[in-house]
Amino acid sequence: MKKTQLELMRQHMVEMQLKRRGIRDKKILDAFAKVPRHRFVNRFQRRFAYEDHPLPIGSGQTISQPYIVALMSEALNLEGGKKVLEIGTGSGYQTAILAEIAGEVFTVENISKLQAQAKGTLDDIGYDNITFIEGDGKKGYSESAPYDAILVTAAAKKIPKDLYEQLEEGGIMVIPLGGMFMQSLYRIEKRDGSYDKHDLGGVRFVPLR
Numbered sequence: 034m035k036k037t038q039l040e041l042m043r044q045h046m047v048e049m050q051l052k053r054r055g056i057r058d059k060k061i062l063d064a065f066a067k068v069p070r071h072r073f074v075n076r077f078q079r080r081f082a083y084e085d086h087p088l089p090i091g092s093g094q095t096i097s098q099p100y101i102v103a104l105m106s107e108a109l110n111l112e113g114g115k116k117v118l119e120i121g122t123g124s125g126y127q128t129a130i131l132a133e134i135a136g137e138v139f140t141v142e143n144i145s146k147l148q149a150q151a152k153g154t155l156d157d158i159g160y161d162n163i164t165f166i167e168g169d170g171k172k173g174y175s176e177s178a179p180y181d182a183i184l185v186t187a188a189a190k191k192i193p194k195d196l197y198e199q200l201e202e203g204g205i206m207v208i209p210l211g212g213m214f215m216q217s218l219y220r221i222e223k224r225d226g227s228y229d230k231h232d233l234g235g236v237r238f239v240p241l242r
């Protein structure tokens with residue numbers, strides 16, 4: 034497919050899937066208009082990269098639907114200079130969106146093959162503000178804590194304790210909570226040893242293992 038064709042599909046995605054559904058933050062819309070989503074899927078999926086649904090990325094995992102990536106990114110209240118921890122690197126697409134908006138991104142993945150692929154793509158595009166960690170995301174990455182924002186891109190039964198502890202006071206965590214079939218996306222704001230919890234709607238993610 035030609036570059037211009039891919040660019041048109043990307044613009045169309047921003048208009049129809051994001052703006053029309055209420056994504057307003059200019060930083061988010063600009064990031065989606067810029068990041069080449071087709072480079073985060075294999076060549077057989079490339080033609081579907083800008084469609085309104087998730088896609089398989091191998092090892093039984095998926096790259097989330099563009100709108101869901103936008104909704105989660107917007108809920109994190111990011112801006113330049115902020116430090117964000119992502120759990121579940123997967124294809125690295127969400128990582129790229131975060132790296133466009135935040136100051137520094139730390140991303141954890143426990144399937145080495147996916148991590149190597151994602152790192153290859155992101156290095157190739159030229160991001161220099163991403164740190165890749167291989168390990169169990171439920172433990173977070175205490176070495177660089179606390180984080181202004183934490184994004185979990187796989188569904189958990191409850192908020193992992195280590196992740197809550199690694200969140201800055203006043204910081205925001207976005208996490209899908211629930212079982213295999215019924216999940217809601219939550220925006221958690223850490224406050225005085227507890228948190229405020231806001232339901233962003235029903236979603237379906239692969240489980241946090």
Ligand code: SAH
Nearest residue numbers: 096121123124127142143169170186241242
């Ligand atoms: N943000 C990704 C979506 C990835 S799907 C993207 O845009 O492509 C969720 C990812 O979480 C998968 O890659 C899966 O391997 C990873 N994952 C699941 N449980 C994990 C855990 N305990 N630790 C680290 N990564 C985990």
